[in-house]
Amino acid sequence: MSTPTPVLEAHGLVKRYGHVTAMDRCDFELRPGEILAVIGDNGAGKSTLIKALSGAIIPDEGTIRLDGQEVRFHGPLDARRHGIETVYQDLAVAPALTIAENLFLGRELLRAGTLGKVVRLLAKKQMLQEARRQMDELRIGIRSMRQAVETLSGGQRQGVAVARSAAFAQHVVIMDEPTAALGVKESRMVLDLILRIRERGLPVILISHNMPHVFEVSDRIHIQRLGRRAALVATKSISMPDAVAIMTGAARGDLLPSTTS
Amino acid sequence: MNENPVTLAEEAGPLETGPSLVARVFGVSAVGPFVALLLVGAFFALKSDRFLTGSNLSLVLQQTIEVGTLAIGQTLIILTAGIDLSCGAVMAFGSIVMTKLAVDNGVPPILAIALGIVACGGFGLLNGMLVTSIKLPAFIVTLGTLNIAFALTHIYSSEATITGVPGEMTFFGDTFKLGGTAITYATVVMLALFFVVWFVLTQSPVGRHVYALGNNPEAVRLAGVHVRRLLVGVYVTAGLIYGIAAFLLVARTQVGDPAAGQTDNLDSITAVVLGGTSLFGGRGNVIGTLVGAVIVSIIRNGLTLLGVDSIYQVLITGILVILAVTADQLTRRRSR
Numbered sequence: 001m002s003t004p005t006p007v008l009e010a011h012g013l014v015k016r017y018g019h020v021t022a023m024d025r026c027d028f029e030l031r032p033g034e035i036l037a038v039i040g041d042n043g044a045g046k047s048t049l050i051k052a053l054s055g056a057i058i059p060d061e062g063t064i065r066l067d068g069q070e071v072r073f074h075g076p077l078d079a080r081r082h083g084i085e086t087v088y089q090d091l092a093v094a095p096a097l098t099i100a101e102n103l104f105l106g107r108e109l110l111r112a113g114t115l116g117k118v119v120r121l122l123a124k125k126q127m128l129q130e131a132r133r134q135m136d137e138l139r140i141g142i143r144s145m146r147q148a149v150e151t152l153s154g155g156q157r158q159g160v161a162v163a164r165s166a167a168f169a170q171h172v173v174i175m176d177e178p179t180a181a182l183g184v185k186e187s188r189m190v191l192d193l194i195l196r197i198r199e200r201g202l203p204v205i206l207i208s209h210n211m212p213h214v215f216e217v218s219d220r221i222h223i224q225r226l227g228r229r230a231a232l233v234a235t236k237s238i239s240m241p242d243a244v245a246i247m248t249g250a251a252r253g254d255l256l257p258s259t260t261s
Numbered sequence: 262m263n264e265n266p267v268t269l270a271e272e273a274g275p276l277e278t279g280p281s282l283v284a285r286v287f288g289v290s291a292v293g294p295f296v297a298l299l300l301v302g303a304f305f306a307l308k309s310d311r312f313l314t315g316s317n318l319s320l321v322l323q324q325t326i327e328v329g330t331l332a333i334g335q336t337l338i339i340l341t342a343g344i345d346l347s348c349g350a351v352m353a354f355g356s357i358v359m360t361k362l363a364v365d366n367g368v369p370p371i372l373a374i375a376l377g378i379v380a381c382g383g384f385g386l387l388n389g390m391l392v393t394s395i396k397l398p399a400f401i402v403t404l405g406t407l408n409i410a411f412a413l414t415h416i417y418s419s420e421a422t423i424t425g426v427p428g429e430m431t432f433f434g435d436t437f438k439l440g441g442t443a444i445t446y447a448t449v450v451m452l453a454l455f456f457v458v459w460f461v462l463t464q465s466p467v468g469r470h471v472y473a474l475g476n477n478p479e480a481v482r483l484a485g486v487h488v489r490r491l492l493v494g495v496y497v498t499a500g501l502i503y504g505i506a507a508f509l510l511v512a513r514t515q516v517g518d519p520a521a522g523q524t525d526n527l528d529s530i531t532a533v534v535l536g537g538t539s540l541f542g543g544r545g546n547v548i549g550t551l552v553g554a555v556i557v558s559i560i561r562n563g564l565t566l567l568g569v570d571s572i573y574q575v576l577i578t579g580i581l582v583i584l585a586v587t588a589d590q591l592t593r594r595r596s597r
Contacts, residue, residue, distance in 0.1 A: 076483060076485075077485045080485060086483075088483065092477065092479060092480040092483045092484075093477065093480055094472065094473035094476035094477045094480050094481070094543065095476055095477065095543075096472060096475075096476050096543045096544045097469065097472060097473055097476065101469055101473075102480075105469070105470075105473055105480065105481070105484040105486075106470070106481070106484030106485040106486045107484070107485070108466035108469065110466070119465075120465045120466060120467070121464055121465065122464055122465060122466060122469070124464075
């Protein structure tokens with residue numbers, strides 16, 4: 001075993017909704033410090049897989065391991081407590097709140113001592129500084145942390161959501177279609193952000209429909225088809241047309257040199 | 262890609278040049294209501310020399326007490342993108358509970374007051390449970406509880422005004438002198454309550470969650486906040502505030518009146534909207550609501566001083582609400 005212990009690993013995940021099997025003995029592997037793209041056609045079970053990994057659904061069968069330890073997530077909060085942060089496609093930010101408030105939503109910092117413990121007073125200055133530090137570190141150029149998020153462009157908003165997950169993630173950042181709603185220039189910014197998160201040593205799971213984006217930033221690609229993993233390949237060793245062929249079922253994934261072993 | 266950094270920082274200037282101090286303290290939407298207040302005040306000051314006297318302004322504040330206090334709870338609920346039509350009826354119910362217990366059942370006044378406030382909190386709990394568990398629109402739920410509270414008030418009081426209220430219950434209706442002007446303690450209680458709620462909304466995590474809830478409930482849920490508990494908490498808090506309004510009403514009028522508060526629900530919504538809080542939730546602030554409530558009182562008071570028929574007061578308040586909601590809608594559209 002020359003490969004390091006995967007950060008996040010799943011075996012034989014099954015999820016059924018009535019007669020529909022959304023996930024059919026699906027495997028998954030994420031290695032330390034990599035950007036793993038998850039691609040698949042609509043209905044391939046991509047989002048079911050991601051929901052299982054981020055705790056949003058509980059799989060009927062199968063195991064999930066985090067750093068080699070088996071885990072069972074009882075909800076998104078539980079996964080988050082285990083250091084798995086998810087950036088959602090629909091920009092889960094509160095538009096009228098400021099950037100700093102959004103970064104710390106649900107995890108607000110309180111003042112030290114009685115003011116914090118009893119009065120539950122917000123440590124606003126500390127949150128502003130910390131928000132500024134995070135945004136600077138990820139090189140998201142936003143003037144004021146006191147700006148309401150609704151005054152930002154789509155890319156900047158996504159930047160806030162990404163910064164929030166990067167700030168709190170201990171193990172894994174999951175990004176669900178982070179560039180889907182963005183223009184060319186803004187997508188560029190978000191892709192750069194993803195690379196910077198990897199520079200920090202955090203592995204990223206990138207769910208995307210955008211093949212050029214996937215091929216540009218990912219280290220490996222997980223191709224999901226018919227509820228299971230059709231292939232797991234190093235991005236360098238596959239062409240875009242081949243990846244699409246496996247995704248759509250025009251080619252068989254098991255004919256490729258596997259990177260799982 | 263570092264040669265060509267696309268950080269969207271082109272427009273970035275000096276750090277932390279955020280909104281102005283006033284806008285930061287009260288939120289941008291509070292500036293409009295203050296301007297409106299000044300305009301309305303100036304208008305009546307020019308038209309009537311009795312308007313700008315200490316005693317008249319104290320009277321304006323006194324006339325603001327019930328609607329103003331109710332509007333605090335109403336603001337909380339509207340911030341979560343809800344609405345509460347039951348507030349006035351719940352207040353009337355609370356006032357009957359406290360006066361009836363004290364007068365007819367000989368319950369000690371302090372306990373009677375507490376039970377009345379708890380009764381209002383109970384209505385808040387009912388509203389909150391119905392809104393969160395059956396997921397009915399707040400408009401429908403509170404329309405129902407409005408009628409329930411209204412009916413219970415009349416059944417329990419046998420439609421009779423309760424008099425002979427003990428002195429302990431009406432103490433806050435008494436006045437003290439401030440620079441020669443008599444001010445009721447109830448006014449001070451109302452203002453203090455505005456301050457406390459403003460403080461919690463702006464300075465505590467739960468306050469920020471209330472705003473976020475009106476903005477994007479899904480974001481709040483994903484951020485790990487227990488949304489249902491938060492929402493029920495908001496309705497219960499609003500109910501307890503209506504209970505305090507009931508207590509101040511009894512203190513000011515010295516009776517338990519089953520017919521009280523019948524138009525206060527719409528008046529409180531008017532105050533909230535005039536105060537710049539968005540009916541769509543998530544935006545606004547409670548200090549604006551105070552300004553809104555005072556504007557409503559000033560218009561009533563000023564038009565009375567000018568001898569204008571009271572039906573015109575209703576007409577003008579109606580027009581103002583439409584203007585305020587239009588302004589809200591336009592700001593929202595711009596921020597999209």
